[in-house]
Amino acid sequence: MSTIRNPGVLSIALLLGGLATLNANAQTTQPPLSDSEKALHVLNRLAYGPRPGDVDAVRHIGIKRYIEQQLNPDSVPMPADLTDKLSTLSTYQLTSSQLYQQYGPPSFPPNTATPEEKNMARQRANKEITPQVHFARLWQATESPRQLQEVMTEFWFNHFNVFEGKEWVRYWDGEYEKDVLRPNALGNFRQLLGAVAHHPAMLYYLDNWLSSGVNTPEAKGRFKGLNENYGRELLELHTMGVDSGYTQADVISLARILTGWTIDQKGMTDGQPGFVFNPRRHDFGDKVFLGQTIKGSGYQEGEQALDILARHPATAHFVAAKLVRYFVSDKPEPVLTEKLARRFLSSDGDIKAVLHTLFDSPEFWARSNYQTQFKTPYQYVVSSLRATATPVLNVKPIDGVLNQLGQPLYGWLTPEGYKFSEEAWLNPDALLRRINFVNSLSNGKTPIARGEVPAGVASSAGAVGGPAFGTPIDPQQLIQTLTPTLAQYSLSTISAAPANLQVGLILGSPDFMKR
Numbered sequence: 001m002s003t004i005r006n007p008g009v010l011s012i013a014l015l016l017g018g019l020a021t022l023n024a025n026a027q028t029t030q031p032p033l034s035d036s037e038k039a040l041h042v043l044n045r046l047a048y049g050p051r052p053g054d055v056d057a058v059r060h061i062g063i064k065r066y067i068e069q070q071l072n073p074d075s076v077p078m079p080a081d082l083t084d085k086l087s088t089l090s091t092y093q094l095t096s097s098q099l100y101q102q103y104g105p106p107s108f109p110p111n112t113a114t115p116e117e118k119n120m121a122r123q124r125a126n127k128e129i130t131p132q133v134h135f136a137r138l139w140q141a142t143e144s145p146r147q148l149q150e151v152m153t154e155f156w157f158n159h160f161n162v163f164e165g166k167e168w169v170r171y172w173d174g175e176y177e178k179d180v181l182r183p184n185a186l187g188n189f190r191q192l193l194g195a196v197a198h199h200p201a202m203l204y205y206l207d208n209w210l211s212s213g214v215n216t217p218e219a220k221g222r223f224k225g226l227n228e229n230y231g232r233e234l235l236e237l238h239t240m241g242v243d244s245g246y247t248q249a250d251v252i253s254l255a256r257i258l259t260g261w262t263i264d265q266k267g268m269t270d271g272q273p274g275f276v277f278n279p280r281r282h283d284f285g286d287k288v289f290l291g292q293t294i295k296g297s298g299y300q301e302g303e304q305a306l307d308i309l310a311r312h313p314a315t316a317h318f319v320a321a322k323l324v325r326y327f328v329s330d331k332p333e334p335v336l337t338e339k340l341a342r343r344f345l346s347s348d349g350d351i352k353a354v355l356h357t358l359f360d361s362p363e364f365w366a367r368s369n370y371q372t373q374f375k376t377p378y379q380y381v382v383s384s385l386r387a388t389a390t391p392v393l394n395v396k397p398i399d400g401v402l403n404q405l406g407q408p409l410y411g412w413l414t415p416e417g418y419k420f421s422e423e424a425w426l427n428p429d430a431l432l433r434r435i436n437f438v439n440s441l442s443n444g445k446t447p448i449a450r451g452e453v454p455a456g457v458a459s460s461a462g463a464v465g466g467p468a469f470g471t472p473i474d475p476q477q478l479i480q481t482l483t484p485t486l487a488q489y490s491l492s493t494i495s496a497a498p499a500n501l502q503v504g505l506i507l508g509s510p511d512f513m514k515r
Helices: 007-025 035-045 054-061 063-071 080-087 096-103 115-143 147-159 169-184 189-198 200-205 229-238 248-257 265-269 299-310 313-327 334-346 351-359 377-387 396-405 428-442 475-482 488-495 499-507
Strands: 261-263 275-277 287-289 292-294
Touching: 035 054, 035 063, 054 063, 063 147, 063 351, 080 115, 096 115, 096 169, 096 200, 096 265, 115 147, 115 169, 115 377, 115 396, 147 169, 147 313, 147 351, 169 189, 169 200, 189 200, 189 229, 189 299, 200 261, 229 248, 229 299, 248 287, 248 299, 287 299, 292 299, 313 334, 313 351, 334 351, 377 396, 377 428, 377 475, 396 428, 428 499, 475 488, 475 499, 488 499
Parallel strands: none
Antiparallel strands: 261 275, 287 292
């Protein structure tokens, strides 16, 4: 009998063969999902996969009750150790104004400083804010029992994307996620849309803070001229979607409507919120937007435009299709998309109500949509950490592998955000990188589980129930955690392999690559 020497090559062969099998099975009539499969399904779609004991726990409380709990995250207590760890992230606790004061231009050295001193001041945000923001996201993704809230926070960050690497955005992207996206992730879409529109991270990222009406009193210097960036993306990516009927004239009208919506630099220095409406840069002329006349009245024009967009049928359809793509299938099913769009409109954009309809739908529970979505790099990495109960004590290796896999945290340069489809992520090079990552987890000596803990966080802090550092992952325990993820085809191949290769084969299997 030949010895398996290269688990990476074997895992890729196993994966490609398994994908073909899954695709073939999707074309045939299949029986309904069993209770264990339903539990796994909700853990893979409403959460970032199971941790040890999760499948049995969901079965015990019941699928419907689990879904209701996830739709109402405030009803799920946060673990004290997770709350304590988050509280030790000092920059993560700061407001947008405090972040600007302590890390932005008010903190920069005077012009008499040396170039080295100026550069060091500008690098402080990279060294102090960024790691803590990444720890906060990964701790909550791997440990929070409010998993649907975490999934939807990622979904909305992707929908309302800002790029961490764009200068001032780095000060605010974590606070933007913490105070705007997470609290509104299961709330009202109009409220979420408005909170995003007022946040300095979005105002800066899409340049609306620079936009001024033509010939307005303060349209001078870098604030001179109309900037269409935010108006265009607000229509194309945040609400109605491309090809939904709006015109370039609508883009221009919306940009004019939003002139004067800017960042209050002086106010932030004094501790005030980051948003301000500056009437001396606003275009007070009347506008025609999506067929409606909006009288030139100032700040309220922008709120009226957001009202129109949030309640537009094209917005309902666009958001519904994205939710179907994320939770059900890469190709949105028209009947389900229309059902969700109607619920969006009838509930006035109640995100929880729309998701409730989605999770009640036969399409969500169809076997043809079970274990068929290829995990994004982020989903794959987080689900691996959860399945192995690996404590996150060092974010650098996670940042490294996500960079290699093409999905760095907060790292998508352009406004459309990352794709969630198999087409975007399935390729041989990416598969090999995934295999290398999970093989590094299997012996329990991954640098993720040791090393650079932020100041104030105990070195022993980690995921609840995490293994002691250096303890190899038990393949039988992992199989039990992931049951019924693994098909018989995969189990047979894994059981025939040497024990020291089995964990890598489990996490590199076609079954675990899917959700």
